[in-house]
Amino acid sequence: MVDFRWTEMSFFLILVLQFTGARSRQLYYTVREGDEATLSCENVMDDQHNCDRTTWIFNYSKLQGSVELVVHGQMKNKIKSDRLSVTENCSLLIKNVTVEDVGRYTCRQFDNKPGGEQIGLDAVVYLSVVTLTQRKDTDYVIFSCSVTTRDRCTRTVKWLFKRRIVDKNHPYLRTSNSSCSATVTILADNFKQFTPHHKFFKCSVSGATDTEQPLTFNLRPSGEDTKTATTTANNLEVGTNTRGPTIDNNTTKPHGNESTMFYYNLFLYE
Structure with missing residues (x-):
């Protein structure tokens, strides 16, 4: 009877190990x-x-x-x-x-x-996929940042000014946010004072999982290569910044960190 119980328990442990590893x-x-x-x-x-x-x-x-x-x-x-x-x-x-x-x-x-x-x-x-666009008319310059996901989007997208959320009372900037997109509007008359633009404005996108830190998307100076960001088997390479892809909390983690920082170039016309 003891041998039977031990055999049954061993079989159960093997099944648990198999399912855990698989x-x-x-x-x-x-x-x-x-x-x-x-x-x-x-x-x-x-x-x-x-x-x-x-x-x-x-x-x-x-x-x-x-x-x-x-x-x-x-x-x-x-x-x-x-x-x-x-x-x-x-x-x-x-x-x-x-x-x-x-x-x-x-x-x-x-x-x-x-x-x-x-x-x-x-x-x-x-x-x-993250999309960055810009539009300029007579009175305003508008930056847009949005993320497209497979399932219902739960990402939070925000524009940052000098690494901080834009103040609601800022005299020259206005922001609009939804769950998966954000815009920042700048008065055209004041646009040149925010040059170089990549040092002032960044787009922050929340991670795909609850444990992932927000991803920060910088505006690059005009003229720089816009296609340097590539993903690899176990990490994401962006210039000299390399971090791991996001993975499900319930699965084994690959080598590398959980968040990935990208640097973006938004062509601005003056």
Whole structure:
């Protein structure tokens, strides 16, 4: 009877360990529109030839079906094929990211037999896109910052002036905020006194998870390269600032920190 109980308990412990170790890791990437994104396949297997055991699937929303982008290492979707490629480690590279790329990306691994079955759980990546725009008319200059997400957006977007939230009583600046966008309006007559603009204005976007710190988006001086921010398998590289992607609290964390800082260039016309 004792042996039976011990065997039963051992079997239970093995099941717990298996389920704990097999959790599907979820990564969250936030990139600027127009930049590149390299989505990591966290469950990638070794001994692959041109990622022939890897398939990438895209889903824009819960109400729409999924689309196969890459099947056994080969491009499947012709519409995006000019912007998509698979890296040496089977990550998915997306060039010139647009809001249409927002969604859930699933990486699956298969055995190397014809019609092989899936091995392991899915590795899931959620991609969000930040858009910065500017508009100038006779009386005002307006900066806009917004984030597009797959599910209902819960992000908070704010414009900062000298690293602080704009004072409601500021004589020259007015701000407007919603859950996923924000604008700052500057009187055209006073616009030049805020030069260089990248030292005064920043866009702050709350993280994808409760534990993630807000992401800060700086305005770059005009003329600098606007496409230096790229995501890699286990980190996000932005100039000399490198931090890890956001991950789900309930999953194993990859190397690196949880927040990512990007630097943005907003072309301003005077």
